[in-house]
Amino acid sequence: MKRISTIxxxxxxxxxxLLTACGQQAAEPETIQIGLQVPLTGDFASEGQWAxxxxxxxxxLINKKGGVLGKQIEIIEADDASNPKDSALAAQKLISQGxxxxxxxxxxxxxxPAADLYDANKVVSVGYGCTAxxxxxxxxxxYFFRTAGRDDTQSEYFAKFAVxxxxxxxxxxxxxxxxxxxxxxxxAVKFLQSYIDSGQxxxxxxxxxxxxxxxxxxxxxxxxxxxPDVWFFTAYYPEAALLLKQAREAGYTGLFVGNxxxxxxxxxxxxxxxxxxxxxxxxxxxxxxxxxxxxxxxxDAYKAKYNExxxxxxxxxxxxxxxxxxxxxxxxxxxxxxxxxxxxxxMTDAAGITGPLMFTERGDxxxxxxxxxxxxxxGELELYQK
Amino acid sequence: xxxxxxxxxxxxTIGSFYALVAMGYSMVYGVMKLINFAHGDxxxxxxxxxxxxxxxxxxxxxxxxxxWGGVVVALIGAMIGLGVGGxxxxxxxxxxxxxxxxxxxxxxxxxxxxxxxxxxMAIWSPRFQAYPQTSIPTGSLLLFGDVHITYIKLVTIIxxxxxxxxxxxxxxxTLFGSAVRATALDRExxxxxxxxFQTIILxxxxxxxxxxxxxxxxAGLNYxxxxxxxxxxxxxxxFTATIMGGIGxxxxxxxxxxxxxxxxxxxEGFVSGQWKNVFVFLILIIILIVRPTGLIGEKxxxxx
Numbered sequence: 001m002k003r004i005s006t007i008x009x010x011x012x013x014x015x016x017x018l019l020t021a022c023g024q025q026a027a028e029p030e031t032i033q034i035g036l037q038v039p040l041t042g043d044f045a046s047e048g049q050w051a052x053x054x055x056x057x058x059x060x061l062i063n064k065k066g067g068v069l070g071k072q073i074e075i076i077e078a079d080d081a082s083n084p085k086d087s088a089l090a091a092q093k094l095i096s097q098g099x100x101x102x103x104x105x106x107x108x109x110x111x112x113p114a115a116d117l118y119d120a121n122k123v124v125s126v127g128y129g130c131t132a133x134x135x136x137x138x139x140x141x142x143y144f145f146r147t148a149g150r151d152d153t154q155s156e157y158f159a160k161f162a163v164x165x166x167x168x169x170x171x172x173x174x175x176x177x178x179x180x181x182x183x184x185x186x187x188a189v190k191f192l193q194s195y196i197d198s199g200q201x202x203x204x205x206x207x208x209x210x211x212x213x214x215x216x217x218x219x220x221x222x223x224x225x226x227x228p229d230v231w232f233f234t235a236y237y238p239e240a241a242l243l244l245k246q247a248r249e250a251g252y253t254g255l256f257v258g259n260x261x262x263x264x265x266x267x268x269x270x271x272x273x274x275x276x277x278x279x280x281x282x283x284x285x286x287x288x289x290x291x292x293x294x295x296x297x298x299x300d301a302y303k304a305k306y307n308e309x310x311x312x313x314x315x316x317x318x319x320x321x322x323x324x325x326x327x328x329x330x331x332x333x334x335x336x337x338x339x340x341x342x343x344x345x346x347m348t349d350a351a352g353i354t355g356p357l358m359f360t361e362r363g364d365x366x367x368x369x370x371x372x373x374x375x376x377x378x379g380e381l382e383l384y385q386k
Numbered sequence: 387x388x389x390x391x392x393x394x395x396x397x398x399t400i401g402s403f404y405a406l407v408a409m410g411y412s413m414v415y416g417v418m419k420l421i422n423f424a425h426g427d428x429x430x431x432x433x434x435x436x437x438x439x440x441x442x443x444x445x446x447x448x449x450x451x452x453x454w455g456g457v458v459v460a461l462i463g464a465m466i467g468l469g470v471g472g473x474x475x476x477x478x479x480x481x482x483x484x485x486x487x488x489x490x491x492x493x494x495x496x497x498x499x500x501x502x503x504x505x506x507m508a509i510w511s512p513r514f515q516a517y518p519q520t521s522i523p524t525g526s527l528l529l530f531g532d533v534h535i536t537y538i539k540l541v542t543i544i545x546x547x548x549x550x551x552x553x554x555x556x557x558x559x560t561l562f563g564s565a566v567r568a569t570a571l572d573r574e575x576x577x578x579x580x581x582x583f584q585t586i587i588l589x590x591x592x593x594x595x596x597x598x599x600x601x602x603x604x605a606g607l608n609y610x611x612x613x614x615x616x617x618x619x620x621x622x623x624x625f626t627a628t629i630m631g632g633i634g635x636x637x638x639x640x641x642x643x644x645x646x647x648x649x650x651x652x653x654e655g656f657v658s659g660q661w662k663n664v665f666v667f668l669i670l671i672i673i674l675i676v677r678p679t680g681l682i683g684e685k686x687x688x689x690x
Contacts, residue, residue, distance in 0.1 A: 041512045042512065045513050049513070214616070218393055221392045242611060272610070
């Protein structure tokens with residue numbers, strides 16, 4: 001009995017080796033494989049889903065125009081479950097499949113471990129929703145790029161916007177003690193410092209909340225008591241929705257300013273139109289306000305396929321990550337990571353959905369503008385005008 | 387002064403949630419000596435059943451019964467659903483391993499927890515869901531000064547306390563309650579005295595999860611955002627509350643829940659939001675060092 005099972009196991013093992021070998025041989029020459037590491041489960045599952053859909057549409061557009069190097073693009077997915085631990089696993093999975101270029105990922109804490117792994121294994125990775133400054137400025141990762149802007153761009157814009165346009169005197173800044181939120185908050189204070197020193201502005205509140213909870217009434221009561229002119233929340237939409245909802249219920253009437261991860265359909269759904277109207281959000285150009293030829297083409301294709309607009313700008317950046325990789329591979333004439341990374345840094349003529357795709361020496365996207373948007377009484381976003 | 391009163395109101399509301407969930411925990415622990423890891427997921431499942439009822443036929447329930455009628459239907463539906471659900475989980479996951487000892491039972495509870503939360507994810511997707519705005523009663527009552535309390539919060543507190551009082555009465559003052567307490571004390575002797583153990587299990591595993599479900603629907607109505615993982619956080623806090631109050635007895639769970647809510651609100655409101663959990667668990671450790679049986683865990687012999 002024992003011998004039979006040993007033989008059986010051996011046969012199965014041998015067969016499986018054979019099968020994998022065949023699979024690899026067959027797959028290699030036909031397509032260009034690009035990895036897509038996104039959060040399909042966990043807190044950022046919606047962002048991951050939107051990104052996946054956007055990349056799908058971008059892929060179809062590229063393939064319809066003949067693909068890259070004459071080959072069709074194929075996307076290999078991996079789910080990083082919105083947390084750093086699974087992110088490393090997802091990266092390992094894609095690396096072990098022999099990919100040379102990947103799109104990864106949303107959230108700075110989540111992207112960091114994956115970016116390290118990709119870098120160590122010489123895989124070009126392009127982040128689409130990770131904006132912490134340290135990702136590119138702490139250590140040089142020669143194979144890491146991002147299509148999204150950097151947090152300090154946003155913080156700098158906030159300081160100018162709050163003081164010069166909103167004429168705010170008393171400012172409250174609230175974060176969640178995680179990479180992204182803390183980064184934006186710290187930089188915002190840094191850029192406000194000159195105004196604070198000259199006595200033009202007072203920082204009346206600076207503290208963190210515990211993310212992932214449902215009841216923020218205690219913090220909200222505090223904000224109501226302090227009653228700042230501007231309440232800047234620097235972390236993600238689930239908490240932003242609850243905070244604003246509970247603040248309005250408690251009777252706070254001041255101005256709420258959200259950051260670039262807040263204005264999403266989920267935020268609108270959780271908080272409701274009555275709560276969000278009048279709140280202002282800082283963002284890079286939003287999908288519905290893009291007007292490049294590439295944007296129009298992409299949005300039309302997206303609407304035809306999914307019957308809605310992309311859920312957030314980050315998802316569109318994911319599509320642009322694919323566009324950047326495709327352009328660089330085409331230009332370099334190879335998928336060799338060294339040549340692709342070099343091309344990414346030097347190319348100037350790659351057109352993306354969100355504008356020209358150009359990168360700095362350290363892998364940051366060049367020239368990302370910022371805007372302030374306000375929810376009108378119908379709960380739709382408009383450009384903020386004083 | 388006003389801020390203090392406002393924070394006390396906030397703490398009382400959060401505390402009522404914790405107390406409701408904690409009571410279900412405590413009942414099961416008292417009788418079965420089982421830390422029911424699945425209890426937080428009963429809470430989540432209840433919340434999703436309430437959600438399903440309210441979004442059914444794009445708000446049919448609210449249109450038919452009015453806004454408060456819809457709330458009542460959602461609450462009762464979720465409670466019945468989880469009353470039955472709790473019994474099924476007991477039959478499938480706990481009953482077969484009673485004789486195997488306590489460790490397998492705890493592992494089985496953990497398994498049930500993972501099964502339920504992943505089941506919810508599979509059915510309703512891993513994304514946030516929001517209770518429809520049109521089905522949530524709005525408006526608030528002006529308590530004093532500038533302190534508002536929303537009607538739904540008020541109802542949450544009143545219903546929670548009424549139910550907790552009712553169950554306290556049943557367990558402590560009635561003949562059936564004596565049977566439950568006797569079983570908690572010593573199952574074998576109680577069975578020898580003619581108490582039907584199955585009836586007690588039926589009671590504990592239908593009422594406990596139903597209370598969790600009630601809290602779940604109220605969470606949805608108060609905060610509107612629900613997600614399949616939310617039970618874990620509430621389960622942990624409720625467990626902390628039961629330990630604080632003295633695990634196994636019902637007044638202990640109630641007091642522990644309220645105390646936890648108040649501590650959280652006061653600390654978050656007056657000191658710092660980011661150190662809240664550190665502070666709360668520090669208090670827990672101190673309580674356990676000074677009174678290892680919890681705040682009112684004196685009558686160790688009498689746990690329900």
